[in-house]
Amino acid sequence: MSATPSIALEANGLSKRFGALHVTQDVSLSLLVGARTALIGPNGAGKTTLVNLLTGVIQPDQGRLRLFGEEVTSASAAARTRKGLVRTFQISSLFAQLSVFENIFIAVAQAAGRGFCIWHAAGRQKDLLERTEQLVVQLKLEADRHNKVNEIAYGRQRLVEIALALALMPRVLLLDEPAAGIPSNELDLLHGAIESLPRDIAVLMIEHDMEMVRRFATDVSVLVNGALLMSGRPAEVMSHPEVQSVYLGAAGKKRFDGALAHA
Ligand SMILES: Nc1ncnc2c1ncn2[C@@H]1O[C@H](COP(=O)(O)OP(=O)(O)O)[C@@H](O)[C@H]1O
Numbered sequence: 001m002s003a004t005p006s007i008a009l010e011a012n013g014l015s016k017r018f019g020a021l022h023v024t025q026d027v028s029l030s031l032l033v034g035a036r037t038a039l040i041g042p043n044g045a046g047k048t049t050l051v052n053l054l055t056g057v058i059q060p061d062q063g064r065l066r067l068f069g070e071e072v073t074s075a076s077a078a079a080r081t082r083k084g085l086v087r088t089f090q091i092s093s094l095f096a097q098l099s100v101f102e103n104i105f106i107a108v109a110q111a112a113g114r115g116f117c118i119w120h121a122a123g124r125q126k127d128l129l130e131r132t133e134q135l136v137v138q139l140k141l142e143a144d145r146h147n148k149v150n151e152i153a154y155g156r157q158r159l160v161e162i163a164l165a166l167a168l169m170p171r172v173l174l175l176d177e178p179a180a181g182i183p184s185n186e187l188d189l190l191h192g193a194i195e196s197l198p199r200d201i202a203v204l205m206i207e208h209d210m211e212m213v214r215r216f217a218t219d220v221s222v223l224v225n226g227a228l229l230m231s232g233r234p235a236e237v238m239s240h241p242e243v244q245s246v247y248l249g250a251a252g253k254k255r256f257d258g259a260l261a262h263a
């Protein structure tokens with residue numbers, strides 16, 4: 001008899017309007033502990049808005065959100081982060097003039113509640129330095145450890161974003177288009193980083209690159225015009241005629257089928 005996996009995040013009936021625009025329409029979505037879920041949908045479908053609702057950057061007009069069974073619908077973004085709900089930071093939030101190591105160290109120190117003790121004697125920071133080094137290694141950023149963030153390849157800057165998110169010890173991690181803008185020859189690094197995430201973190205990844213989706217996701221949800229169109233296994237969802245026509249159009253279908261051939 002196998003135990004029922006527990007639910008990490010559960011959204012029920014989330015709705016949000018911006019003026020006349022109904023950007024999120026009655027969205028219900030659950031992530032089990034250890035989930036690897038992809039959220040796909042055309043530009044403007046409301047994917048980022050949904051992430052903003054989940055993280056508490058904006059408040060829903062209707063609906064509820066639970067995190068590990070606890071009601072967090074009106075909790076602040078910071079409170080949700082402390083409970084383990086973390087999204088990736090944007091490159092623009094990195095300190096461009098500081099090194100990769102320094103950027104990660106600052107995040108680690110802040111997560112440990114020691115952001116203001118940053119100039120303490122090195123001995124007192126040993127654990128923080130070790131944790132920083134762990135993240136550098138985990139994200140395979142060793143070669144860029146001492147390089148300024150604005151001097152390293154774009155794809156590797158995005159790995160630093162993930163390191164910053166991991167510094168916060170997420171239990172639920174939201175990745176909003178982590179592959180966007182990464183040249184295809186650097187995508188393997190990102191794949192590797194995502195594959196090496198601790199298994200018990202629930203991960204929701206918004207992604208356009210169908211190859212990324214195929215390699216990452218055990219299930220896929222499709223958002224169209226702010227509403228969930230369907231959810232299911234990647235091969236099932238990606239081959240669904242409605243998904244293909246609504247989401248992809250003729251140009252995208254070729255890419256989709258290419259990814260499906262390996263599914
Ligand atoms: N703060 C806002 N005010 C008004 N409209 C917004 C706001 N944020 C997003 N929108 C609109 O909501 C829709 C969904 O946007 P978004 O969530 O960014 O979509 P996606 O991430 O799927 O591309 C778009 O039409 C966008 O212009």
Ligand SMILES: [Mg+2]
Nearest residue numbers: 047048049176
């Ligand atoms: Mg978006």
